[in-house]
Amino acid sequence: MLARNAEALYWIGRYVERADDTARILDVVLHQLLEDSSVDPDQASRLLLRVLGIDPPDHELDVWSLTDLVAYSKNAQGGCSIVDAITAARENAKSAREVTSSEIWECLNTTYHALPERERAAKRLGPHDFLSFVERRAAMFAGLADSTLSRDDGYRFMVLGRAIERVDMTVRLLLSRVGDSASSPAWVTLLRSAGAHDTYLRTYRGVLDAGRVVEFMLLDRLFPRSVFYSLRLAEHNLDELVRNRQSRIGATAEAQRLLGQARSELEFVQPGVLLETLEGRLAGLQRTCRDVGEALALQYFHIAPWVAWSDAGQRPRLVSRKEDG
Secondary structure, eight states: OOHHHHHHHHHHHHHHHHHHHHHHHHHHHHHHHHHOTTSOHHHHHHHHHHHHTOOOOSSOOOHHHHHIIIIIOSSOTTSOOHHHHHHHHHHHHHHTGGGSOHHHHHHHHHHHHHHHHHHHHHHHHOSHHHHHHHHHHHHHHHHHHHHHSOSSHHHHHHHHHHHHHHHHHHHHHHHTTTTOOTTOTHHHHHHHHTTOHHHHHHHHTTOOOHHHHHHHHHHOSSOTTSHHHHHHHHHHHHHHHHOOTTOTTSOOSHHHHHHHHHHHHHHTSOGGGTTTTHHHHHHHHHHHHHHHHHHHIIIIIOSOOSOOOTTTTSOOOOOOTTTOO
């Protein structure tokens, strides 16, 4: 496969996942701000921007200005808005038409062209319909990819990108809660942002505490948005791409080694000590996502990576307006 096509498919997977996850997170945060008057809108907005890697502005933030930055802005400073992500996914699909299905192209192209009208309606009626639209279109894209693409190298690059982005976004969510009390309602917000609330309640029979939430989001073998599940999925698809699984010395590719190391560290960690080492472990996982992206760019795309989270390995934190920038 041509390097440019492999790169395009990889970034299609990442950008669609980024748009989906950002829409989920923003939707939950906006509901929290609108329903709970005790939550400071400016503080909560700045925390979300830090989670997403978007530079916060100097002025005070509210529900509407937060939505403008995270959902509608173009070329968001330091990060990637929902519109940015969908635009980038569509541009990558346009450059790789020969290796994607017409259904996938039509899905991304139609979504892109529907955004302006959806944005105008959201500014009149509220952002929920816009965010739900993005989530539905991302689900449609995933279904079309699964049902219309051969399980060849192109498909593996797309799934690899999606899995790495999912690891990074889940880690960012968990980093935003480091330091919260074990009984904080913010842990419920985290589960809902990841689409994990109902599954968590069924798994733990309704018992909710910080330790179990962290355990579920990091280590669960069955939930598709857990860090372990996504790492294992990324590792499996990379193994299929490397095609030297019979090597007597183990992993020979740098990205393969990094993913295997991160997965094995989670696989054999003692669940009871997760909270004690959480911040360092999450920062390490962010660095792994960044390093894997760089290794893939060098090995398969033959260029230095041109898009990366600028704050990988750093803990998202609240900052005052004096510290912004």
